[in-house]
Structure formats: structure tokens, C-alpha cells
Amino acid sequence: MARLAPSDHPQDAARRTLAEERSRQLLGAAARLMEREGSEAVSMQALAAEAGVSVGLIYRYFGSKDEVLLAVITQVLDAFAREVPAAINDAGVDPVRRLAAAFAAYCRVIDEFRHAAVLTYRESKTLDEAGREQIKKLEVETSQPLREVVHQGVTAGALDAADPDLVAYNLLLLAHAWALKHWYFERTMDLGAYIDAQLALALRAIVVPEHRDAYRDLLTAGPSR
Numbered sequence: 001m002a003r004l005a006p007s008d009h010p011q012d013a014a015r016r017t018l019a020e021e022r023s024r025q026l027l028g029a030a031a032r033l034m035e036r037e038g039s040e041a042v043s044m045q046a047l048a049a050e051a052g053v054s055v056g057l058i059y060r061y062f063g064s065k066d067e068v069l070l071a072v073i074t075q076v077l078d079a080f081a082r083e084v085p086a087a088i089n090d091a092g093v094d095p096v097r098r099l100a101a102a103f104a105a106y107c108r109v110i111d112e113f114r115h116a117a118v119l120t121y122r123e124s125k126t127l128d129e130a131g132r133e134q135i136k137k138l139e140v141e142t143s144q145p146l147r148e149v150v151h152q153g154v155t156a157g158a159l160d161a162a163d164p165d166l167v168a169y170n171l172l173l174l175a176h177a178w179a180l181k182h183w184y185f186e187r188t189m190d191l192g193a194y195i196d197a198q199l200a201l202a203l204r205a206i207v208v209p210e211h212r213d214a215y216r217d218l219l220t221a222g223p224s225r
Helices: 010-037 046-051 054-059 065-091 095-112 114-126 129-155 164-180 190-205 211-217
Strands: none
Touching: 010 046, 010 054, 010 065, 010 114, 046 054, 046 095, 046 129, 065 095, 065 114, 065 129, 095 129, 095 164, 095 190, 095 211, 114 129, 114 164, 129 164, 164 190, 190 211
16 A cells, blocks of 8 residues: 655545546546537536536536546547557566557457547547647657667567558557447457457567567467466
């Protein structure tokens, strides 16, 4: 358990925790509502009704509907920034297994924030220029760990990829497809099966033949690791 700083009293920590939980509640409600109705049709009153709170409470956290939309989108990118590097580090030094861990982490974040991920594609164009540039900047930053592990695999001679950046972005699109086409995929597979199947397809295309025996568990779709 993290120790509290001298000025970090238990009551202050409790208030911050409550504020974080309330913010997640509001953003989850906003993502559901905006995906269903579109951001242009959503008012702060409608958001309050969806979240089961007062309009005044929403304005304690967000100054406008545009701020809500930006926060809905950036929470996904913030989760990528936390979860993907941690998964890569936990996977050890093997570049192919680091790549597999990165892809799985992207998919898990997408699953957690499915409604928000869809909004990223559908509604980010409604943000002002500064908001759109912020989203683009964060997207490039949060995709960097995946690009790096693909490059590492190529350098190590385990992956054959003429354009590592293209491979990385193809994997990102496969992760996002879990949200964009969830209505279809959920008929036949859960998240773990989806990760395994997509990863097996992708790796069979780029793992160098003489290295395939070492990664047979990744190249064959099966139960989630």
C-alpha cells in the first residue's frame, strides 16, 4: 500500500478517490449516451439523467459538453499509456512475447472502454482544432510502445516486417475492431478468444519461419493466456 505524504491526510485521499470514481461514472454515462444519440444531440441535462446525478454536479467536473467528450476520448488513451508499457515490461525480454502482451493489453483497454473507443472514431471530428490535435498527439504517443516492440522483433531477426510501423497500426486497428464490431464478434467468442485468434493470424504472417517453433503457443489460436 502506498504511504501517504505528510500533507496527504486520509480525508483528502478519500475525497480524491470519490472524485475519481464520480468522474469515471460521469464519463461512462457520457460514452453510452453519446454512442446511442450522438454528441450533438446530447445536452448536459440528458447526461445528468443518464448518470443519475444533478446537472450542477456535472458542472463541478466539466465546464462544457465539449470538455466531456474530450475527457471521454482521452481516458482511453490514458489507459493505453498506463496498461500497455506495464504489460510489455511484465512479458520479459523476448520481443515477440512483448508484442503479444502489448496487443493483448490494447484489446483489454478497448474492451473496458468500448463505448468510448467507438466515440473516438465517430465524434472526435466535432472537437475544436486544439482538441483534435491533442487526440492525435496522444494517439501517436500511446502507440509508440507497440511500434517499438515490432522494431525490436525485426532487429532480433524474429519478425519479418518490411514496414514495422504499418504492422503496429494494423494491430491497433485489430484491437479497435473489438469495439467497432463487437456486436458481431460477441456471437462466437469472448475477449480472450478474440485476442488469441487475431494474434495468431497476425503473427503467422510476420514471424520468421525458423522461429515459429518457439512461438507455437502464440501462433495457434486457443484459450487466452
